[in-house]
Amino acid sequence: GAVVSQHPSRVICKSGTSVKIECRSLDFQATTMFWYRQFPKQSLMLMATSNEGSKATYEQGVEKDKFLINHASLTLSTLTVTSAHPEDSSFYICSAVGPMNTEAFFGQGTRLTVV
Amino acid sequence: GNSVTQMEGPVTLSEEAFLTINCTYTATGYPSLFWYVQYPGEGLQLLLKATKADDKGSNKGFEATYRKETTSFHLEKGSVQVSDSAVYFCALSEGGSEKLVFGKGTKLTVNP
Numbered sequence: 001g002a003v004v005s006q007h008p009s010r011v012i013c014k015s016g017t018s019v020k021i022e023c024r025s026l027d028f029q030a031t032t033m034f035w036y037r038q039f040p041k042q043s044l045m046l047m048a049t050s051n052e053g054s055k056a057t058y059e060q061g062v063e064k065d066k067f068l069i070n071h072a073s074l075t076l077s078t079l080t081v082t083s084a085h086p087e088d089s090s091f092y093i094c095s096a097v098g099p100m101n102t103e104a105f106f107g108q109g110t111r112l113t114v115v
Numbered sequence: 116g117n118s119v120t121q122m123e124g125p126v127t128l129s130e131e132a133f134l135t136i137n138c139t140y141t142a143t144g145y146p147s148l149f150w151y152v153q154y155p156g157e158g159l160q161l162l163l164k165a166t167k168a169d170d171k172g173s174n175k176g177f178e179a180t181y182r183k184e185t186t187s188f189h190l191e192k193g194s195v196q197v198s199d200s201a202v203y204f205c206a207l208s209e210g211g212s213e214k215l216v217f218g219k220g221t222k223l224t225v226n227p
Contacts, residue, residue, distance in 0.1 A: 004158065034214060043119070044204070044217040093159070097213045104213040106151075106159035 002028045002098045006107025013084055013114055021079045021110045023094030029074035030096035034104065035067075038091040047092075050077045084114040117142045121205045121218035128195055128225050136190040136221050138179075138205035146207040148172075148181050148188040149215070153202045162190075162203070195225045 003026040013019050023033055031052045036044040048069050049057040056069035066088075068080040077096075081088055091111050095104040122137040140146065147166045151159040163172030168183035177192045188205060205218040 006158070032213070036217075041219060043219045044215075046214060046216070049214060095159075095213070095215075103161055104215065108156070108158040 002026075002096070002105045004030075004094065004096045004105045004107045006094055006110055008110060009108055010111045011113070013112070015085055015114055016083055018080055018082045019084055019112060021081075021092055021094075021112075023077045023079070023096065023107050025075045025096045025105070028096075028098060030077075030098070031074060032097045033071060033077040034095045034097075035069060035077075035079050036093045036095070038093065038109075044093060047079075081112065084112070086114045088112065089114045117146065117207060117209060117216045119205050119207055119216055119218040121203075121221055123219070124202075124221040124223070126221060126223045128223070130197055130225055130227055131194045132225075134190070134192040134195045134199075134223070136203055136205075136223070138188045138190065138218060140186050140188065140205075140207050142186075142207060142209060144209050146209045148179070149206040149208070150177070150179055150188070150190050151204040151206060151217075153204065153220075155201070159204065195223070197225045197227055199223060200225045 005024045007022045033050040035047045038044045047062045050071040052071045058064045071077040093109040094107045118141045149164045150162040152162045153159045163174040165172040165181035171180045179190045202220045202222045204220045206215045
């Protein structure tokens with residue numbers, strides 16, 4: 001199947017700093033990518049839909065100024081957590097819609113810890 | 116809104132035991148239903164799916180049947196292996212979108 005690579009897998013940052021997470025489709029072009037967040041023992045919650053060349057669509061309750069999404073190319077979407085706080089500590093996962101538009105392929109996820 | 120409820124884990128089984136992980140859903144329309152699996156250190160992978168009522172998805176010995184009357188999509192396997200140890204997520208999508216609504220996940224551990 002298609003491969004989606006997410007980087008970094010783990011990151012620890014200080015409160016108030018910004019962190020960028022990358023999501024790359026390695027062997028296909030993805031016009032649409034999704035960003036999810038998972039709290040401990042909770043479901044993966046959709047944060048936003050990232051469309052190449054246009055602004056991301058955020059789910060209700062997600063602060064777009066805090067979680068900046070850039071989908072500048074057909075193989076790369078980035079999520080930047082700005083001015084991170086300890087409550088932003090979570091597991092973030094991206095997915096990319098495959099070339100046949102019938103399946104979403106997931107990255108390995110990023111464990112963010114804000115101290 | 117749409118939601119997915121799956122059985123709480125963790126689930127621990129011996130090799131060759133029978134597995135059932137329950138999943139029920141709430142949706143306004145006619146969703147597609149999925150089971151994803153996440154092996155340690157890896158991303159989520161699609162395990163199986165069903166797109167309409169009474170469809171049965173199957174893969175790697177796992178099966179799940181889309182039951183509209185009970186709004187369920189329970190995952191089953193007749194004989195689990197140690198290599199099946201992973202976290203399993205039930206999910207749905209509507210309207211042909213790949214935007215997914217997930218259950219909380221169920222961690223399965225299979226012991227030799």
